[in-house]
Amino acid sequence: MVAVIYAGMRFMPTYDFSDTIVLTDLGTPQRVPQTGSYAETAVPSGVWPGARADGAIRSKEDVWNTLLWLSVCGLLLVMAIGLTVGWRLSKHLLAPLGVISQAAAKAADGQLQYRINAGGPSDELKQLADTFDTMLARLEESFAAHQRFAANASHELLTPLATTRAVLQIAAADPSGEEFAELAPMLVETNERNITIVKALLSLAAADHAPFDPEPVDVAALARDVAADRTARAATADLRLDVDTEPGCTVPGNATLLRQLLLNLLDNALAYNRPGGSVHLSVLREDQIVIEVENTGLHVDDIVAQRLFEPFYRQHSRVTSDRSGHGLGLAIVRSIVHAHHGTVTARANPDGGLTVRARLPRDAG
Known part of the structure; x- marks a missing residue:
């Protein structure tokens, strides 16, 4: 803004002040008015605002008018340049936020394998993107571990139950009860295994959440x-x-x-x-x-x-x-x-x- 006003005031108007200061032989300054009056001179179209008909500045009033006009023009110019540059710069700087938002939307849909892999300088936005990638990786690993836990727990509990069912079916098919007497120890062992698994799961839950x-x-x-x-x-x-x-x-x-x-x-x-x-x-x-x-x-x-x-x-x-x-x-x-x-x-x-x-x-x- 200062540069615009200075350049406008320095190079655009023509300065021709109406009074000239001269020194007499005795060294006393005297003001010698020039002939001609510009007070009633109209400013034609196309002449610099605040200047006289010939575009020159000859009075203090002309300076203030010119300064006001240049200030308004400079403000509009700087505002236009600032808005344009700021909009483009913010669009460039905030572009990673759009990518992070897209990654968050995909993660919400269950696509935890997506990564941002942001490039560029190591600024706050890149650090945020890298942190988000780390979070997605840990979430993916945790989700996979929970899936394996559910599958393994189902298998561990289903196997003894299937064995128990088979033993009971064999025992039911034998009216004499001889088969049941032989299979009873296996049934007890299978039941103990189920109890052990459940106790272990309870211990795991207690260690995780028990205050x-x-x-x-x-x-x-x-x-x-x-x-x-x-x-x-x-x-x-x-x-x-x-x-x-x-x-x-x-x-x-x-x-x-x-x-x-x-x-x-x-x-x-x-x-x-x-x-x-x-x-x-x-x-x-x-x-x-x-x-x-x-x-x-x-x-x-x-x-x-x-x-x-x-x-x-x-x-x-x-x-x-x-x-x-x-x-x-x-x-x-x-x-x-x-x-x-x-x-x-x-x-x-x-x-x-x-x-x-x-x-x-x-x-x-």
Whole structure:
């Protein structure tokens, strides 16, 4: 605006002021009026507004008129340029918002595989688009995990029920009852399996949603007690169970849930092992309390290790395995750790087996 007014006042009018200042011999300034009066001169069409008939500025009034006219014209020009440039610039800058809105609409329709993949400089809009892509990826992964959970849970519950139905049909077809006497133990075992699955699902739900008032829990002492309970089982399976703890490993939490966490970790390490192998349980005091269980066994892929925390997920299918367990042990571990505001990871050992590490916040006291 300043540039427009300055250029207009500097180059467009012709300045010819009516009075001239001269110096006499005595050095006294005198004002010498020029002949001719322009007060009554009309401004013809096409002459600069505020100037005289010949386009010259000769008085203070002409300056103010010209300044007013140039200010109005400059304001209109700057406004037009600003609106045009601003509209084009905002359209360019806000274009990613349209793409993000389109991605949100597709996600609402269930198309979670769509990604924005925004390019350009790393500004706020690109960061928003990248964050939205990350959210879509996590939603897609979570949705797929829930689908697998529903399918696996249905399979786990349907198989024992189908077995029970077959046993009952065989027993009903035998009037003497001899077949039923032989199949009764199988029926009891199948029913116990159903009960175990339901209890595991209830434990998983309790770990995810059950509120509790955290109290200081000595995880090291709890780990030693749990290891003592599993010593006989380890000896039966020809496995060596070692425990390594440090003093002062206290966390705010629920003792029952933390005991369940340790039991599930040890049971998983003992079940998926090999004769002559070992299980090492350690509780360390670092910036957080670290619970680590390392076992020997078959080789585990890194991709598989990250999916072991999914409910009902197994490294090997039920057809090729010994059909022990339900694939809920580590899922319950993850839920308990998250309920205590911690993190848990699984890492495949180079020589076989798995190392599961849970990190829990230390007790402030």
